[in-house]
Amino acid sequence: NEKILQVNKLRKHFHMGKEQILQAVNDVTFHINKGETFGLVGESGCGKTTVGRTIMGLYDKTAGDVLYDGQNVHELNDKETFQFYRNMQMIFQDPYASLNPRSTVKEVIAEPMEVHSLYPNKQAQLDRVIQLLEEVGLNRDHANRYPHEFSGGQRQRIGIARALALDPDFIIADEPISALDVSVQAQVVNLLKRLQKEKGLTFLFIAHDLSMVKQISDRIGVMYLGHMVELTSSDSLYDNPLHPYTQALLSAIPIPDPDIEDTRERIILEGELPSPINPPSGCVFRTRCPFAMDVCASKKPEWQEVEKKHYVACHLYDETLNQTNEPDIHIR
Numbered sequence: 524n525e526k527i528l529q530v531n532k533l534r535k536h537f538h539m540g541k542e543q544i545l546q547a548v549n550d551v552t553f554h555i556n557k558g559e560t561f562g563l564v565g566e567s568g569c570g571k572t573t574v575g576r577t578i579m580g581l582y583d584k585t586a587g588d589v590l591y592d593g594q595n596v597h598e599l600n601d602k603e604t605f606q607f608y609r610n611m612q613m614i615f616q617d618p619y620a621s622l623n624p625r626s627t628v629k630e631v632i633a634e635p636m637e638v639h640s641l642y643p644n645k646q647a648q649l650d651r652v653i654q655l656l657e658e659v660g661l662n663r664d665h666a667n668r669y670p671h672e673f674s675g676g677q678r679q680r681i682g683i684a685r686a687l688a689l690d691p692d693f694i695i696a697d698e699p700i701s702a703l704d705v706s707v708q709a710q711v712v713n714l715l716k717r718l719q720k721e722k723g724l725t726f727l728f729i730a731h732d733l734s735m736v737k738q739i740s741d742r743i744g745v746m747y748l749g750h751m752v753e754l755t756s757s758d759s760l761y762d763n764p765l766h767p768y769t770q771a772l773l774s775a776i777p778i779p780d781p782d783i784e785d786t787r788e789r790i791i792l793e794g795e796l797p798s799p800i801n802p803p804s805g806c807v808f809r810t811r812c813p814f815a816m817d818v819c820a821s822k823k824p825e826w827q828e829v830e831k832k833h834y835v836a837c838h839l840y841d842e843t844l845n846q847t848n849e850p851d852i853h854i855r
């Protein structure tokens with residue numbers, strides 16, 4: 524597998540005044556292989572969007588590295604940055620907010636092409652716009668209309684067409700289906716899967732729950748309060764979740780088939796998400812973890828490979844602690 528993106532111990536802290544520091548992302552490490560979809564999942568405020576924006580170079584990093592195709596994205600010169608944005612594009616959660624309401628669909632999609640002077644004349648550009656509309660399930664009749672005339676799902680298709688305008692290799696999809704009706708979510712996920720296959724795209728797919736992520740992701744990373752807590756293949760995460768937070772997220776997903784009796788034990792997380800300005804000591808999940816032990820308050824759990832290519836940060840799996848506490852929750 525060829526790595527296209529490598530994120531090494533990425534840290535992003537924001538200074539909030541009065542010497543307060545918001546620890547949005549703490550030492551997050553993962554990679555993405557060419558042509559795969561990596562799902563990044565966690566509640567709002569867990570830092571997943573900050574990871575996406577820091578990878579895009581929209582935020583400076585506080586520490587660590589982001590390497591795209593071997594290049595450090597925070598050390599690119601202007602020319603390299605311009606080229607980088609041809610290769611890496613973003614799809615946003617709220618397609619309406621990300622589309623200029625005064626521009627027609629045709630203008631919205633053509634804008635990045637103009638910035639990069641991709642086509643020799645307006646006709647060639649328009650031909651490509653219409654081709655893109657068709658690729659995302661719209662058509663030439665939509666080209667002269669305005670974003671407000673479309674449904675949420677159609678607007679997301681327009682956002683996807685715009686993201687494809689520069690023929691990128693890599694797309695960061697930041698909660699692209701969260702604002703859509705459940706019935707439309709599957710359509711957009713299927714569209715992204717088809718486009719990925721046709722164009723060999725690589726995706727970072729950011730989501731706040733695990734319900735649709737399995738459909739699209741090859742591997743999944745789970746974040747909590749600025750930390751990556753578990754990372755493994757999509758199948759392994761759903762069949763054998765190790766971190767108590769992942770187990771809780773999975774237990775919250777309803778079983779889609781109404782004929783199957785849901786006998787799973789629900790894990791209800793107590794308490795609120797702590798503030799990333801003043802995170803708990805030791806394990807950041809300990810204030811809500813049903814398995815918290817004394818050591819969890821004093822020692823930060825190490826990021827370790829517990830099973831083959833299955834990484835987790837939790838003292839329950841730390842053999843050096845010599846404790847007998849075993850997780851006793853089984854999702855299936």
Ligand code: SF4
Nearest residue numbers: 806809812819837838
């Ligand atoms: Fe829970 Fe402790 Fe594991 Fe953190 S380290 S998830 S508090 S058992």
